[in-house]
Amino acid sequence: MNLVARLRQPEYTGENRCIPCTATNVAIAAVLSVGVGVVYPPAGAALFVGSLLAIWLRGYLVPGTPELTKRYFPDWLLAYFDKGPQVSGATDAAADADLRHDVDPETLLLEAGVVEPCAEEDDLCLADDFRDGWTDRMDALREAGADREALADRLDVDSATLRFEEHDDGFEAFDGDRRLGQWESRAALLADLAAAAELPEYVDDWDRLAVGAKAQVLGGLRVFVETCPECDGAVTAGTETVTSCCRSHEVVAVGCADCGARLLEVPYQGEPA
Numbered sequence: 001m002n003l004v005a006r007l008r009q010p011e012y013t014g015e016n017r018c019i020p021c022t023a024t025n026v027a028i029a030a031v032l033s034v035g036v037g038v039v040y041p042p043a044g045a046a047l048f049v050g051s052l053l054a055i056w057l058r059g060y061l062v063p064g065t066p067e068l069t070k071r072y073f074p075d076w077l078l079a080y081f082d083k084g085p086q087v088s089g090a091t092d093a094a095a096d097a098d099l100r101h102d103v104d105p106e107t108l109l110l111e112a113g114v115v116e117p118c119a120e121e122d123d124l125c126l127a128d129d130f131r132d133g134w135t136d137r138m139d140a141l142r143e144a145g146a147d148r149e150a151l152a153d154r155l156d157v158d159s160a161t162l163r164f165e166e167h168d169d170g171f172e173a174f175d176g177d178r179r180l181g182q183w184e185s186r187a188a189l190l191a192d193l194a195a196a197a198e199l200p201e202y203v204d205d206w207d208r209l210a211v212g213a214k215a216q217v218l219g220g221l222r223v224f225v226e227t228c229p230e231c232d233g234a235v236t237a238g239t240e241t242v243t244s245c246c247r248s249h250e251v252v253a254v255g256c257a258d259c260g261a262r263l264l265e266v267p268y269q270g271e272p273a
């Protein structure tokens with residue numbers, strides 16, 4: 001049995017390695033090694049090498065530091081290093097230098113008449129026309145293979161080589177080995193594909209938006225999904241705690257109550273004090 005594999009702690013290394021935690025432990029190892037090295041230099045050097053090996057294999061040197069960094073490091077720092085699921089929507093190769101990059105999804109959708117102030121409450125609601133068009137397109141995309149055809153068409157790739165991979169924290173599309181994009185779930189992909197087909201009728205310069213800006217608008221629109229694009233179940237929102245390599249934080253999760261499909265996850269800002 002491979003000794004390295006036995007000692008390795010996958011929950012703290014590789015993709016799950018927490019950079020702030022690793023840096024803290026390397027600093028602790030350096031201080032300890034210098035202290036020992038002052039007394040007997042070879043021992044200091046050996047301690048440092050051994051410590052680095054332990055950090056490489058186990059993710060940390062001092063037991064409990066992953067928990068301590070989670071608790072005491074400022075959240076903005078941990079967020080910077082956080083390698084939680086990166087959900088970017090689809091990317092394409094088009095040069096987007098002269099496209100619009102910064103949009104405020106809410107303003108854009110409001111001006112385009114996609115959403116409007118609700119009749120009953122002080123909030124935004126989908127405009128009826130858009131809701132009907134969007135829902136019809138989501139229903140059509142649910143047919144077997146329709147999502148593959150629609151995505152291939154949108155990204156200008158061959159639908160025969162486009163494949164999907166579904167795993168715990170996302171839904172990815174590949175063209176051969178090339179990753180095209182990632183979504184929270186197939187339901188999120190269906191919502192985005194349907195909206196991307198419907199929005200040009202409302203947003204005048206939709207084609208002039210950069211890929212990232214489109215993804216922002218599509219993601220913002222998912223807040224308004226009323227029934228699950230995949231199974232037609234009820235869509236609910238709630239707060240939950242998400243744990244990633246470095247930290248655990250509260251998010252507002254929007255998802256399907258029936259099939260569990262995740263549509264959207266945004267950081268929870270907390271109630272105003």
Ligand SMILES: [Zn+2]
Nearest residue numbers: 228231256259
């Ligand atoms: Zn569902």
